[in-house]
Amino acid sequence: MHLIGQQSRVHIQKDKIMKIMMLSVAVGFTAVMAGCASKPQINNSSRYAMAPNYYTVRSGDTLSGIAMRYGLDYISIAEMNDIAPPYRIYVNQSLRLKKGSSPRTVSTQVMAQPEQIKRQTIALPTTQPVTPVTPPTTTAPSTNTTVTSVAPNSSLRWIKPTNGPVIQGFNLANNVKGIRYGGNQGDPIYAAADGQVVYAADGLKEYGNLVLIKHIDGYISAYAHNSKMLVKSGDNVTAGQKIAEMGSTGASQVMLEFQIRLDGKPINPINLLPK
Numbered sequence: 001m002h003l004i005g006q007q008s009r010v011h012i013q014k015d016k017i018m019k020i021m022m023l024s025v026a027v028g029f030t031a032v033m034a035g036c037a038s039k040p041q042i043n044n045s046s047r048y049a050m051a052p053n054y055y056t057v058r059s060g061d062t063l064s065g066i067a068m069r070y071g072l073d074y075i076s077i078a079e080m081n082d083i084a085p086p087y088r089i090y091v092n093q094s095l096r097l098k099k100g101s102s103p104r105t106v107s108t109q110v111m112a113q114p115e116q117i118k119r120q121t122i123a124l125p126t127t128q129p130v131t132p133v134t135p136p137t138t139t140a141p142s143t144n145t146t147v148t149s150v151a152p153n154s155s156l157r158w159i160k161p162t163n164g165p166v167i168q169g170f171n172l173a174n175n176v177k178g179i180r181y182g183g184n185q186g187d188p189i190y191a192a193a194d195g196q197v198v199y200a201a202d203g204l205k206e207y208g209n210l211v212l213i214k215h216i217d218g219y220i221s222a223y224a225h226n227s228k229m230l231v232k233s234g235d236n237v238t239a240g241q242k243i244a245e246m247g248s249t250g251a252s253q254v255m256l257e258f259q260i261r262l263d264g265k266p267i268n269p270i271n272l273l274p275k
Contacts, residue, residue, distance in 0.1 A: 041072065041073035041075065041076040042071055042072060042073075043067075043068075043071050043072060043073055044071025045071065046071065047069070047070050047071030047072075048070060048071040048072060050070070051070035051071065051072070051097045051098065052097060053096065053097060053098050054094050054095065054096055054097065055070075055094070055095045055097055056092060056093070056094055056095075057089050057090060057091055057092060057093040057094075057095060058091065059091050061089065061091075062089070063077060063078060063083070063087045063089050066089075066095065066097075070097055072097065074087065077095060077096075077097065080095075080096045080097075080099055081095050081096055148239065148274060149272060149273055149274040149275075152271075153217075154216070154217040154219070155216075155217075156193050156194070156215055156216055156217055156219060157193060157194075157239060158192050158193050158239070158272045158273055158274070159190065159192055159193070159239050159240055159273070159274065160190075160192070160273055160274065161181070161189055161190050161191070161192045161221075161223060161256065161258045162181045162183060162187060162188070162189055162190065162246065162256050162258075163183075163187075164181040164182050164183030164187060164246070164255075164256065165181065165182050165183075166179055166180070166181060166182075167180050167181065167182040167255060168180040169270070170266075170268040170269065170270065172266070177259050177266040178222065178257055178258050178259030178260065178266065178269055179257075179258050179259075179269050179270065179273075180255050180256070180257050180258075181246075181255060181256040181257075181258065182253075182254070182255055183246045183254060183255065183256065184246065184254060185227055185245075185246065185247055185248070185254050186227060186228075186245045186246065186247075187245065187246040188242045188244075188245060188246075189211075189223050189226060189242065189243055189244040189245060189246055189256055190239075190240050190241060190242055190243065191213055191221075191237040191238065191239055191240065191241045191243050192213075192221045192239065192258070192260070192269075192273070193213070193215050193219070193221065193239050194215065194216075194237070194238050194239050195213040195214050195215040195216070195219075195221070195236075195237060196213065196214050196234070196235070196236050196237070197211060197212070197213055197214075197231045197232065197233055197234060197235040197236075197237060197243070198212050198213070198214045198220075198233060199211065199212035199233055200212075200229050200231055200232050200233050201233075202249065202250075204250075205250055206250050207222075207224035207225065207250050207257070208224060208225045208226065208247070208248070208249025208250025208251060209224075209225070209226040209227070209228070209229050209244070209247065209249045209250075210222065210223065210224050210226070211223040211226065211229055211231060211243055211244055213237060213243075218262055218263045219260060219261070219262055220260070220261045220264075221258070221259065221260050221261075222257075222258065222259040222260075222261070223243065223244055223256060223257075223258060224250065224251075224256070224257040224258075224259075225246075225247055225248055225249050225250055225251040225254075225255055225256060225257055226244035226245060226246065226247050226249065226256075227244075227245050227246060227247025227248070227249065228244060228245040228247065229243070229244045230242060230243055230244055230245070231243045231244070260272060
């Protein structure tokens with residue numbers, strides 16, 4: 001029994017020694033592996049001495065081929081550059097070949113941002129208001145012997161636009177904003193005062209062929225339902241000048257509807273025209 005006990009103790013001691021030895025070996029192996037990882041495994045010292053600190057991968061390169069070219073082990077290159085299996089490398093990739101070399105720093109120059117294109121502001125020409133050129137007062141044509149009348153608070157002189165009879169007077173309640181004169185197709189229509197034609201067209205169907213003349217002091221005269229217009233926009237006219245011929249455009253009968261507006265508002269022409 002004593003012998004058996006001694007043998008048991010010997011086995012236990014051997015087990016302890018084995019465990020200690022195994023632990024020592026494991027620690028030593030770990031230290032060796034750590035040392036291997038910190039230093040590149042050199043296969044050819046002369047090639048390694050000629051190797052650059054960094055190598056830029058070119059087309060056709062492999063990790064093992066680069067390692068062989070510079071006397072290194074490809075696993076060492078992979079460890080230094082944190083390349084995991086299956087150890088793929090790429091064109092223009094920078095590989096560290098020597099452990100002691102400082103990390104490569106890439107100097108990035110900040111490109112100056114181009115100045116933003118400034119939007120050009122093009123000044124459009126200002127449209128100047130048309131100021132009617134008032135020609136000198138002339139004697140009305142012999143076809144119209146009506147005496148002129150001067151507008152109140154104005155130097156503007158007025159004449160009758162036609163020799164035809166009045167068929168309907170000014171009446172805003174009945175939507176008659178001027179005086180309506182009767183006559184025959186083609187009877188002459190005269191400018192009632194000096195001014196400038198600002199409209200001569202048929203854009204307002206209810207007035208047919210319409211002529212508008214702008215005068216001084218805010219006055220505008222209108223001549224509607226003409227069969228023919230003898231002036232155009234922009235023409236300067238004088239009192240008594242023939243500007244159109246009577247007709248029935250936009251109306252149920254031959255007539256002239258004559259209006260005078262002051263600052264845009266219709267006024268009774270009878271207050272300005274000669275008696």
